[in-house]
Amino acid sequence: MPKPPSSNPIVLYWHRTDLRLHDSPALKAALSLNPSIFIPLWTWDPHYVYRSRVGPNRWRFLLESQDELSKSYKRLNPKQQLWVVREAPITILPKLFKAWGITHLVFEKDTDAYARARDEEVLQLAEKAGVEVIVRMGRNLFDPDELVSKNGGKATMSMAQVEKAAQNIGNGCPERIVETPVEGEIPDAWEFERMRLDSDFKVGVDEKPDLNEGFRTGKDKQYVSVMGPKNDFGVPTLEEIGIKIEDATTPHRGGENEALRILASCIKDEEYIGRFEKPNTSPADFEPQSTTILSPHLHFGTLSVRKFWWDVQDILEKRRKEKKSVSTIPTNLPGQLLFRDMYFGAQAAVGDAFATTYGNPVVRLVDWHLQSKNLENGSETEDDTRNYTVDSEEAEEWFIRWREGRTGFPWIDALMRQLRREGWIHHLGRHSVACFLTRGGCYVSWERGAEVFEELLIDHETACNIGNWMWLSCTAFFAQFYRCYSPIAFGKKWDPEGNFIRRYVPELADFDKKYIYEPWKAPIADQKKWGCRVTGDGSGSSEKEEGKTYPKPMFDFDKRRQICLDSMKNAYDVGLHGADKEVMDGSWGEKFHGGEKPKKRQKTEK
DNA sequence: CCAATGTTGGGACG
DNA sequence: CGTCCCAACATTGG
Structure with a gap:
């Protein structure tokens, strides 16, 4: 089949970190091409499925978010959906380019180490196939690479550095949000028969090691068919992953609507938004929690971080005009979002080694137990x-x-x-x-x-x-x-x-509040009265025990605290970092145990 | 060289 | 509730 002229764009929109329709610069760029055919795609990547550690709760959140995105597409265009294919992007994308006659591939920029390497490869595959690729930043307030470059090419390691770098990008502010597509603005995909993929799309998946094996109480059916078990490109079910719904116990729901609902309800409370100071929010609150719980939505891109930023900033601006109190960076809500960008900047600068001690120049080496x-x-x-x-x-x-x-x-x-x-x-x-x-x-x-x-x-x-x-x-x-x-x-x-x-x-x-933080100090008589004995290690191996038990503390905290403090002092004196020669060649232990004592850092005599 | 600062410690004391 | 001390880190700005 001849490839249609590029004046008739056939656009593959690849969803990854952006399970939303609102404020998506990449989606906007894709729709601006005025596609004759538009295919919103998700590739169910074995790397995420087997090599990332994902428990039942996050699987559930992801599936809810995908499901809702698919429904949102359908609402805007009844012939549309999120087209989920079960195969690694590197192997399936070239086949899809050909099978669907793709002229343009569009996606949101992702600076995670694995994603960067993968996308680099995809770029080459697309070039070979004559497919034009459009990439847009939308996951962060500031492009992590730009943040790093404005920080002298170095990893962003403090809030001050982030603020200074951001000042040189957009006066410290991200770009304003872009509009959400409405009914009639999402073009059709091909007719279903034209979308259908034949069996040669099914690739063997190397399932070992499966880091999530422990959660799969049911059979793993994720790679039975490239179009899914119903051959409809549907969003996977927990059952397909081999997880029981009752094992996914989180009360927090996924999806763009939920994200926007939470944001709107937070924004309505101008006093809360205006005076928010993270160190003054309680870690012990529940129903309601003391913070927004929008972080999972930022992770899956069901909420745009820029929308979060600007919705908050608009409130702060209003309060400033009204001469009402406004908390400041870094403890206020925009400050929290800037910390997120700080970590993205650090990761973008360091690359693959950021996630480990080994080979990582910014992380200090400490002689921990259970080292990698x-x-x-x-x-x-x-x-x-x-x-x-x-x-x-x-x-x-x-x-x-x-x-x-x-x-x-x-x-x-x-x-x-x-x-x-x-x-x-x-x-x-x-x-x-x-x-x-x-x-x-x-x-x-x-x-x-x-x-x-x-x-x-x-x-x-x-x-x-x-x-x-x-x-x-x-x-x-x-x-x-x-x-x-x-x-x-x-x-x-x-x-x-x-x-x-x-x-x-x-x-x-x-338990009485006098003992609830230190139940081992409660007299035995009280423990009996309050219906729980403090004994054993909580492993359930002391099966002779009658009634409820709670374990004894596993160590004397004050003693452990002192040991840790002394060890940290020593590790700081040794002064090694993850990319130092002694760490890379495995000889660092000598500096901690054998050999000469580390030189004390020079302190001025008093 | 020094002093101030750094999102979020704990404890004694007033 | 605020203030000071504990023992003491790295970075930044002068």
Whole structure:
């Protein structure tokens, strides 16, 4: 079939980080081509399906968002939908170019490491096929690459740098939003018979390792047919992924409508928007939460970050005119969005190595427990599927108990159980548990914690997750390691009654507030009276126990805090970073254990 | 060289 | 509630 002339554009619009119709510069660019045929596409990429850590809650959120996008297309044009194909973009796109006679490929820019490499390849494939590619930024306030270039080509590592760089892009403001397509503005795709793909599209998928195997209680049917099990290019179901709906317990719903509904309801409360200061929002609030919970929508692009920015800025401007109080960057809402851009800038500058310690120039090396294997040259054993080294059985036990929410510290356990159940915890709660796992308790590598968050968070954004773990572990962005979160005092400050604990650790629901943060201190008689014994490790292996139990604390926090503090001091004295020679060649251990003591950094004599 | 600053610590004291 | 201290990090601006 001859390729139609380019005056008759056949446009493939590739959705990735933008499951929305509103404020999408890329979608606008695609529709501006005045397509004769328009095909909104999603490629169900095995890399995401098997190599990224995604728990049931995030799968659900993604599917809800896709489903709604597909319905929105259908509403604007009954012949339209989101066309979901089950194959890797690199292999399927060239075939689709040919099969559908594509003249233009349009998508939103993505600066994540994997996405960058993939898109580079797609660009070449498109060129070979004679397909014109249009890429537009829409995922961030500022193009991360531009932010970096305005920061002297260096990773954006502080708010001050971001603000200065942003000042040189748009006077510190992102571009205004673009209009949403309305009925009649979405052209048709081909007739269904012309869309149909034959069986040679089905490619073998290398399913191992499947990082999400543990969640698949049902059969994995994701790559049975390229057009999906009903051959209709439909949005996958949880069942297709092998996940039971009852395992996806998050109360937070996906989709563009939900995102815009939440935003609108937040914006209506001008006092809340105007006076918002993140450090003054409570990590112990629930129903309603103290923050907007729009982060998962920013992740999936069901909400445009620029719309969020400008809707807030318009309120702030109004309040300034009315001489009402307005909180400032970085604690206000625009400041929160700028932090997101800061992490995207850091990731864009560092590239692939940003997600790890190994090879990463901006991250400090600390002699954590359970380090990633790439830091431990040659310690790998044949039958060990763990990607980290077990240097301490005790530390691995602490890590597992942390992950499962049975550390014996109710504040920590409540947060970790909220994370698992709902896929979301407040930012300060994340601080608490991250500090506890790393520099303020377990001294376990932040990379282990980041993996657990990657799996469980519905708002998991690689740049932000990695950046925040570095921040909390004092390996980058932040260095005041002597500021340590107490698993007892910090929660108590926000929630002296312990209502948050009562909700997420129901065993302790009847404990007096005097003991709810430290239940092990409650007299046995009281424990009996309140219906829960504090005993064991929470693993359920002490099966003789009658009635409810809650584990004893897994260590003496004050002792652990001191050990961590001393170790951090030493690690700072050693002063190595992830891209240093000693880290790359695996010899860094000598600087910590054997050999000469690290030179104390010079301090002026008093 | 020094001082100030940095989104979000904890604890004693007034 | 605010203030100061604890012991002490890196960066920035003078």
